[in-house]
Amino acid sequence: MKHQQIGTKVVRSKNSPASKLHRDSRDVDWAVGMQREESIFNLIPKVVVAPAKSERYRSKHDPKVEPTGSSFGVHGTTKLIGSNLGSAKGFGRLPAKPEPKEFTRKGERCSTTVDPSKKPSKFTYEGTAKASVVKRDEKPIMGLKSAKNFVIANAVETILAVPGDRARAKHELPQYTKKEDYGRVPKYLEQVKDEIERENTMIEEFVRQNKNFMEEENGRAEPMDERERLELVDALKAKWDHVNAKYQKLCHNVVFDTLGKVRRKETFEKELTQLEKDIQLLEKGHVVIVAPSYNDRF
Numbered sequence: 001m002k003h004q005q006i007g008t009k010v011v012r013s014k015n016s017p018a019s020k021l022h023r024d025s026r027d028v029d030w031a032v033g034m035q036r037e038e039s040i041f042n043l044i045p046k047v048v049v050a051p052a053k054s055e056r057y058r059s060k061h062d063p064k065v066e067p068t069g070s071s072f073g074v075h076g077t078t079k080l081i082g083s084n085l086g087s088a089k090g091f092g093r094l095p096a097k098p099e100p101k102e103f104t105r106k107g108e109r110c111s112t113t114v115d116p117s118k119k120p121s122k123f124t125y126e127g128t129a130k131a132s133v134v135k136r137d138e139k140p141i142m143g144l145k146s147a148k149n150f151v152i153a154n155a156v157e158t159i160l161a162v163p164g165d166r167a168r169a170k171h172e173l174p175q176y177t178k179k180e181d182y183g184r185v186p187k188y189l190e191q192v193k194d195e196i197e198r199e200n201t202m203i204e205e206f207v208r209q210n211k212n213f214m215e216e217e218n219g220r221a222e223p224m225d226e227r228e229r230l231e232l233v234d235a236l237k238a239k240w241d242h243v244n245a246k247y248q249k250l251c252h253n254v255v256f257d258t259l260g261k262v263r264r265k266e267t268f269e270k271e272l273t274q275l276e277k278d279i280q281l282l283e284k285g286h287v288v289i290v291a292p293s294y295n296d297r298f
Contacts, residue, residue, distance in 0.1 A: 076260030121191065224287040233282045240275045243268060 247268040
């Protein structure tokens with residue numbers, strides 16, 4: 001950079017890069033200042049276009065459903081890890097082996113209001129039908145001619161005809177109370193009533209038979225076999241040992257800081273108490289089995 005020093009003041013030459021940069025910056029400041037000056041166009045109100053708000057996205061899936069294979073929130077509970085893998089095809093628990101004879105039949109999943117087992121009743125027309133079509137081997141009568149003059153006959157009938165009131169007729173609404181079958185029960189309703197009566201009779205018969213069977217079963221007592229009683233006592237004792245082993249691993253804890261530990265301890269205590277009562281009941285010797293009553297079942 002060419003410059004001259006006069007005393008303490010540095011004088012740059014006009015062709016130096018620094019002087020050119022200084023001039024360019026002054027030009028830019030002048031242009032910006034001109035734009036910021038007052039203008040009549042600034043009085044025109046500018047239209048502010050608000051951006052269109054898009055519709056909120058909502059997933060079609062249930063947000064409360066846990067992810068497949070998720071183990072969050074399982075610790076400290078009785079829920080098994082991976083228990084929600086049954087619905088995933090080809091992942092987790094595979095479905096059972098398909099049965100070749102059990103497949104979807106035609107129209108099995110179609111919802112219809114018509115019972116396919118009931119055949120429709122045959123509809124018959126009332127009154128006489130039209131004349132049948134002439135067969136191909138039938139021959140028309142040949143050589144017969146009529147001596148009637150149809151032109152004159154039609155003219156005479158038209159002249160002597162009484163003028164009708166078709167043009168003066170008013171278009172009125174049909175009066176259904178004056179119909180021939182007004183107030184009569186349709187035939188198809190009689191068939192429906194007969195079917196309903198048959199179904200009600202079948203239902204009453206089924207309920208009566210079932211009630212008689214339940215009344216016969218009520219209060220029936222049978223003694224338990226001694227061998228079965230001993231096997232049941234041994235099975236209950238084995239289960240008590242298994243539950244007690246789990247309980248001993250947990251009961252030595254002094255502090256139960258989680259809700260899961262408290263619930264497991266209470267569950268083991270209730271199960272051990274119930275097993276002890278059952279074992280004491282079966283060890284008395286003579287055990288009688290009484291069938292439950294009809295009211296207890298339903």
